[in-house]
Amino acid sequence: xxxxxxxxxxxxxxxxxxDGRAIPFRPGDSIAAALLAAGVGSFRDSPIDGxxxxxxxxxxxCFECLIEVDGRQNQQACILxxxxxxxxxxxxxxxxxxEHKG
Numbered sequence: 001x002x003x004x005x006x007x008x009x010x011x012x013x014x015x016x017x018x019d020g021r022a023i024p025f026r027p028g029d030s031i032a033a034a035l036l037a038a039g040v041g042s043f044r045d046s047p048i049d050g051x052x053x054x055x056x057x058x059x060x061x062c063f064e065c066l067i068e069v070d071g072r073q074n075q076q077a078c079i080l081x082x083x084x085x086x087x088x089x090x091x092x093x094x095x096x097x098x099e100h101k102g
Contacts, residue, residue, distance in 0.1 A: 002036040014084030025082035032058060032065050032077035035088075043067050043077055047094035066091050 004026075012024035018035055025034035032055045035043065042052035044066050055065040058078045065077040068089040077088075 002039075004037055014082070016082050016084070016086040016088055018088045019090055023088075029082045030058075030078055031067065031069070031075075031080050031082050031086070031088060034082045035077065042090065044091040045093055050093070
């Protein structure tokens with residue numbers, strides 16, 4: 001679906017993990033760019049009806065690209081730069097809010 005304009009001329013800078021799958025990224029890639037280039041078509045499931053969602057605006061306005069990064073929910077994949085070793089997971093439904101005790 002998505003294809004890099006420069007083909008394979010720029011070597012990968014590192015690897016992130018998305019739902020257990022190793023995803024290479026290039027210098028300057030956002031998480032969304034790296035995932036889309038690797039063929040990932042869905043980043044989260046809608047909290048309303050469970051439909052699959054993916055990046056839309058690629059500039060941080062629409063919030064369709066929300067993912068979990070290193071255990072932190074509701075991270076925008078389109079504006080976060082990819083860094084080697086990131087553990088990324090698809091976000092399923094609404095974020096979990098920890099129960100407050102006190």
